[in-house]
Amino acid sequence: MTALSFKSLLTDCGLDPSEVTLIRHQKKVSGRPTSFGLWATNREQFERWQAIQSPRNCGIFGRPLWAAFVVPPDGSTLFVGIYQASLTGSVREGFLDPITGLEPGADKDVPAGPYDWYDCELTEHLSEFIGRLKIDWGSAFIQWKQKADTQDKIITELARTPFEDVFPGYRNLVAPLSELANVPASWKVALSSVNGIYLLTCPRTHEQYVGQASGSLGFWGRWLDYIATGHGGNTALKFRDLSDYQVSILEVCRSSDTQADIDALEALWKRKLQSREMGLNKN
Numbered sequence: 190m191t192a193l194s195f196k197s198l199l200t201d202c203g204l205d206p207s208e209v210t211l212i213r214h215q216k217k218v219s220g221r222p223t224s225f226g227l228w229a230t231n232r233e234q235f236e237r238w239q240a241i242q243s244p245r246n247c248g249i250f251g252r253p254l255w256a257a258f259v260v261p262p263d264g265s266t267l268f269v270g271i272y273q274a275s276l277t278g279s280v281r282e283g284f285l286d287p288i289t290g291l292e293p294g295a296d297k298d299v300p301a302g303p304y305d306w307y308d309c310e311l312t313e314h315l316s317e318f319i320g321r322l323k324i325d326w327g328s329a330f331i332q333w334k335q336k337a338d339t340q341d342k343i344i345t346e347l348a349r350t351p352f353e354d355v356f357p358g359y360r361n362l363v364a365p366l367s368e369l370a371n372v373p374a375s376w377k378v379a380l381s382s383v384n385g386i387y388l389l390t391c392p393r394t395h396e397q398y399v400g401q402a403s404g405s406l407g408f409w410g411r412w413l414d415y416i417a418t419g420h421g422g423n424t425a426l427k428f429r430d431l432s433d434y435q436v437s438i439l440e441v442c443r444s445s446d447t448q449a450d451i452d453a454l455e456a457l458w459k460r461k462l463q464s465r466e467m468g469l470n471k472n
């Protein structure tokens with residue numbers, strides 16, 4: 190049986206693939222929302238971010254339709270809509286990129302400015318597949334912009350309901366703090382239901398911090414403090430540059446464990462990882 194392709198979907202809904210640009214948004218900046226996170230939490234800001242493009246790419250973005258995809262935490266390629274796009278001028282002075290928080294191109298070694306601004310309007314084409322359809326982008330991940338007529342994509346998944354990343358389990362959870370604000374509701378429920386010991390690792394210095402979650406909202410309640418402040422109230426972290434710490438769970442406590450048990454378990458992990466001597470723990 191022949192696999193269903195994205196190009197065939199375009200044709201079936203009356204679109205000419207030669208007029209469509211495929212875009213795989215995968216922007217990620219430490220401590221800032223990813224393109225997926227922006228799409229999941231603030232569509233208006235996502236569309237403003239998508240509207241900014243380098244003038245060096247005006248050829249491929251000159252096509253009137255853009256098929257937009259984002260990259261969820263699992264690394265897949267998720268369809269988020271067909272946009273009608275038209276170049277209307279340059280990005281106005283003082284505009285800040287919603288992901289980097291900087292002027293467009295300021296995070297690049299050789300910015301190509303002024304950046305172009307496209308009016309992008311979400312169309313009804315394939316709207317029933319938004320957040321549900323995934324494709325195989327192929328091995329050339331660096332080619333984040335491609336022509337729909339020459340780069341056909343095989344559809345790998347069509348979910349019954351809009352995308353919600355499956356909770357990986359406590360043992361397998363490894364994520365940057367910046368991603369936690371965008372996790373599905375089911376993740377928050379799972380993380381709120383248990384207490385235990387967690388690990389933060391600084392991607393810049395590789396130092397570790399061992400902490401405990403022992404409140405009524407478990408790991409999720411504790412990590413909300415880090416999401417809000419960047420340091421969670423920890424003395425050693427307050428006086429450091431902000432960092433997008435990697436977070437993971439070292440051990441889940443039993444429901445019968447007392448506060449004394451959790452304190453002892455935290456101390457044990459500090460000894461195992463030597464996070465006092467070679468890390469960020471100060472007690």
